[in-house]
Amino acid sequence: MTATAAARTILTRLHELMASRLHAQGKLNQVVDIIGDSLDSEVCSIYLLREGMLELFATRGLNQSAVHVTRLGIGEGLTGTIAQNTQTLNLAEAATHPEFQYVPETGEEKFHSFAGVPIVRRERAIGVLTVQHVEPRRYVEVEIEALQTVAMVLAELITNAGLVDEESLGGRSAAQVGQEVLTGLQLVKGLGCGQAVFHQPRIVIEQTVADDTEAERHRVYQAFDKMREQIDQMATHAEFGVGEEHWHVLETYKMFAYDEGWSRRINEAIDNGLTAEAAIERVQQRTRQRMREIRDPLLAERMHDLEDLANRLLRIVSGQLGTAARTGLRQDTILIAKNLGPAELLEYDKRRLKGVVLEEGSLTAHVVIVARAMGVPVIGRVRNARALMRDGDQLLLDGDSAQVIIRPGPAALEGFEARLARSREKQAAYAAQRDVEPISRDGQRIEVMMNAGLVDDTPMLGLTGADGIGLFRTEFQFMVADTLPSRERQTRLYRDVLEGAGHRPVIFRTVDIGGDKVLPYLRDAERGAAEENPAMGWRALRLALERNGLLKVQARALLEAAAGRSLQVMFPMVSEPWEFDAAKAVFEQQIAHFRRHRHRLPDEILYGVMLEVPSLAETLDTLLPRLSFVSIGTNDLTQFLFAADRADPRLAERYDWLSPAILRFLQRVVGTVRGSPVRLGVCGEMGGRRLEALALLALGIRRLSITPAAVGPIKELVRRIDLAEAGEAMQGWLAAPPADLRGVMARWAEERGIEVD
Known part of the structure; x- marks a missing residue:
C-alpha cells in the first residue's frame, strides 16, 4: 500500500x-x-x-x-x-x-x-x-x-x-513543568519580570482532517500565490535597497518559495486527507526533524529559512496575520522572538514591556540600540527559547547575568523579587536626586546630561533632572522607517524634541548610519558588496559627505526646527579637520539659502565633533578655534584604540575601559582642550558606570551624557567625590600604572564611602 x-x-x-x-x-x-x-x-x-x-x-x-x-x-x-x-x-x-x-x-x-x-x-x-x-x-x-x-x-x-x-x-x-534556566548573550542590562508573550503568536490548528480535499488544495494555491507575491515585492521594491547581503537573503527566500518539491509535499499531505493548515504543519514537522540531524551550519541556516517561510505560509492560509503588538499587552510582559526589528519593538507599550528574549540578536543590532534607549533589558542568542517556553509562562529576566528563568520556583522568585526591591529602592533614592544639583564635595558643578533618540525620551529630562540632551541620535528615525524620512518629517521630530526639552540644551548628532547600521533603502550602488570591516568603513560622516543630499536635507530640517532657538550640531566620526569643515560648509550653504528666502534662522548655532577616531586627537589643537564643544564617544574610541570589534563577544570583556592606555589617551585630550573655551564631554556607556565615571571626572571631564537610567546614580556619585583629591590620585596612577588599576580605584573609592558597583 x-x-x-x-x-x-x-x-x-x-x-x-x-x-x-x-x-x-x-x-x-x-x-x-x-x-x-x-x-x-x-x-x-x-x-x-x-x-x-x-x-x-x-x-x-x-x-x-x-x-x-x-x-x-x-x-x-x-x-x-x-x-x-x-x-x-x-x-x-x-x-x-x-x-x-x-x-x-x-x-x-x-x-x-x-x-x-x-x-x-x-x-x-x-x-x-x-x-x-x-x-x-x-x-x-x-x-x-x-x-x-x-x-x-x-x-x-x-x-x-x-x-x-x-x-x-x-x-x-x-x-x-518545573523551573528551567536558559543562558544567552547580554545585550541590554536590567531586570524584568513578566509573562511570556510571543511576538509572532503561535497558530493552533483546530481542524486536521479535510472535508473537501480540492477546497483545501485551492486554499494552499492561493496562499502560495500571495506569499510569492509578497517576496517578489520585497525583492523588487526600490526602497528595500537590496545591498548584497539582503539580495542573497531574498534570493534564498525566492528559491524556497518557488520550490516545487516543497509545494508537492504539501499537496501530498492534502491528498492524505489533511486540511491546508495541517498539511503545511505536517511538512514543517518533517523539516524540523531534518534540522535536528543537520550538522552543516550553512545548510541548517537554509533550513531555518524554509521554517520561516512555512510560518509565513501558515499565517496566510489561516488568516492569522499580525504580531502580538496588534492586540496589545495586557500584563507585564517578557517578549519572545527569533529576532526583532527596531520598528517592531517600538510598536509595544513601553509601560508593559519588561524585557525581551531573542533566539538571535547581536550587540550592535538596531533593536538593541532602541531597547537600550527604551530602558528594556534584552538577552540574545537564547537557543530554543520559543520551543522551551509557552504563552503565559512566568519569566524572570536577568539582563545583568544574561539569564532567563522559566517558571521560577518559590526560592528563585523570592530572590529575584528581593533584587528587584533593592533595585527599586536605589532608583527611588536616585530619583530623589532629580532636583539636586551635581556639585562635588569641593564645589565643582558637573553637567550630567542624557542620551536620547526618540521623542518619547524627552519626558525623562524632567523625571531624572538631567541638564539636557548631550546626544540626540537622529539616526533612530532613519532606522525605524521603511523609506528615507522626508525633510518635513525630520523637521517635525527635531521641533518636538526641542519643545519637549524646553530650556534645556539639546545636541543633535547628524545621522550616523552605515557600517553596522545598514539602512536597506540606502544601498551604496558603487560599493554593492558587504564591507569586511563595517565599523571602520563607509559610515557616519563619511557616508553623509558623499551623499551630500542626505546631509543637506537634515541641515535644512534642523535649521527650520530650531528657528528662534539655540541649535547645537555634532558631527560623528570626524577623522581629520577637513571633514568637519566640509560638513559645516553644508550647513552654511543652507543658512545662506534661508537668508536669501528670508526664512527665520536659529538665534545661535554651535558646532561640535565626536572624538571617536584616535587620529583626530593628533590634530585637535588646530580644530579647536572652529569648535564650540567636543564629545568623546567612548564606545567606538575603545574599539579603535584596541583594534577590537565590540560586536565580537570573544572580545567584549577583554579590554577594560579603565586600562591605562585609554585613560592616558583621554588625559592627553583633556590637556589639549584645557585653557580653550571649548566644552569637553563624554557621551557613551563609559560615563554611565560609576567607577568609570569616577575615572573620567578625575581626569578633568566635566560633562557626561549617559542613558537616562544612569543620571540619578551619577548625580549621586558626583556629590560624594572630592574632585581635586581624585584628580591628584589619578595623576599618580597614570604616572606609574598598577597591575590592576580597576581594583586599586575600587579600593580607593570604598575607603571614602563611595559606592561604585
Whole structure:
C-alpha cells in the first residue's frame, strides 16, 4: 500500500470515528485497531501524558490488563525518549537501543521491531503512538509517514476529548513543568519580570482532517500565490535597497518559495486527507526533524529559512496575520522572538514591556540600540527559547547575568523579587536626586546630561533632572522607517524634541548610519558588496559627505526646527579637520539659502565633533578655534584604540575601559582642550558606570551624557567625590600604572564611602 493510500484509508476511517458519539476511550480503542489493520501491524499502542507520566491508554496486541496501569516517565524507555526528544524511533531490534526498558506487565517480550512517533500539540509531545512486530525489521518510510500523519489527527481528537492534562494542552511536557534556566548573550542590562508573550503568536490548528480535499488544495494555491507575491515585492521594491547581503537573503527566500518539491509535499499531505493548515504543519514537522540531524551550519541556516517561510505560509492560509503588538499587552510582559526589528519593538507599550528574549540578536543590532534607549533589558542568542517556553509562562529576566528563568520556583522568585526591591529602592533614592544639583564635595558643578533618540525620551529630562540632551541620535528615525524620512518629517521630530526639552540644551548628532547600521533603502550602488570591516568603513560622516543630499536635507530640517532657538550640531566620526569643515560648509550653504528666502534662522548655532577616531586627537589643537564643544564617544574610541570589534563577544570583556592606555589617551585630550573655551564631554556607556565615571571626572571631564537610567546614580556619585583629591590620585596612577588599576580605584573609592558597583 502506498503512503497516500494507507494514510487516506486511516484518515477516512478516523474522520468517521471522530464524528461518532462514541466516548473518548472507545474511540481510542478503535483507533489502534484501525491503524493495526491498515498497516498490518501486530501491535499498536497509544500513550498519553497524564500527571507528568506517559500512561498506556489503548493497545492492540499488548495485554489489555496493562491499559491505565503501565506508566512511563518522560525520557524513560523508548516511549519516554520519543516524548522527551519529540523525535521518531524506527528500530529493527528494540532491545539493542540504549534506552530500551522491558515492561513485563504488557507482555511485549515476544515483539522485536519497534516504531514510535510523538503526538504533538503546539510543538510539544502530549503522547506517543507506537507499533510493534514479532519479526525483526525496520518499518519502511511509507509506514512511518502514515503514523506521523495519524499522530496529527490524534492530537486533535485527544485535545477535544480532554484526555490530557491542561498543562500538556498548554504546551508543557512533564519535563517542562518545573523551573528551567536558559543562558544567552547580554545585550541590554536590567531586570524584568513578566509573562511570556510571543511576538509572532503561535497558530493552533483546530481542524486536521479535510472535508473537501480540492477546497483545501485551492486554499494552499492561493496562499502560495500571495506569499510569492509578497517576496517578489520585497525583492523588487526600490526602497528595500537590496545591498548584497539582503539580495542573497531574498534570493534564498525566492528559491524556497518557488520550490516545487516543497509545494508537492504539501499537496501530498492534502491528498492524505489533511486540511491546508495541517498539511503545511505536517511538512514543517518533517523539516524540523531534518534540522535536528543537520550538522552543516550553512545548510541548517537554509533550513531555518524554509521554517520561516512555512510560518509565513501558515499565517496566510489561516488568516492569522499580525504580531502580538496588534492586540496589545495586557500584563507585564517578557517578549519572545527569533529576532526583532527596531520598528517592531517600538510598536509595544513601553509601560508593559519588561524585557525581551531573542533566539538571535547581536550587540550592535538596531533593536538593541532602541531597547537600550527604551530602558528594556534584552538577552540574545537564547537557543530554543520559543520551543522551551509557552504563552503565559512566568519569566524572570536577568539582563545583568544574561539569564532567563522559566517558571521560577518559590526560592528563585523570592530572590529575584528581593533584587528587584533593592533595585527599586536605589532608583527611588536616585530619583530623589532629580532636583539636586551635581556639585562635588569641593564645589565643582558637573553637567550630567542624557542620551536620547526618540521623542518619547524627552519626558525623562524632567523625571531624572538631567541638564539636557548631550546626544540626540537622529539616526533612530532613519532606522525605524521603511523609506528615507522626508525633510518635513525630520523637521517635525527635531521641533518636538526641542519643545519637549524646553530650556534645556539639546545636541543633535547628524545621522550616523552605515557600517553596522545598514539602512536597506540606502544601498551604496558603487560599493554593492558587504564591507569586511563595517565599523571602520563607509559610515557616519563619511557616508553623509558623499551623499551630500542626505546631509543637506537634515541641515535644512534642523535649521527650520530650531528657528528662534539655540541649535547645537555634532558631527560623528570626524577623522581629520577637513571633514568637519566640509560638513559645516553644508550647513552654511543652507543658512545662506534661508537668508536669501528670508526664512527665520536659529538665534545661535554651535558646532561640535565626536572624538571617536584616535587620529583626530593628533590634530585637535588646530580644530579647536572652529569648535564650540567636543564629545568623546567612548564606545567606538575603545574599539579603535584596541583594534577590537565590540560586536565580537570573544572580545567584549577583554579590554577594560579603565586600562591605562585609554585613560592616558583621554588625559592627553583633556590637556589639549584645557585653557580653550571649548566644552569637553563624554557621551557613551563609559560615563554611565560609576567607577568609570569616577575615572573620567578625575581626569578633568566635566560633562557626561549617559542613558537616562544612569543620571540619578551619577548625580549621586558626583556629590560624594572630592574632585581635586581624585584628580591628584589619578595623576599618580597614570604616572606609574598598577597591575590592576580597576581594583586599586575600587579600593580607593570604598575607603571614602563611595559606592561604585
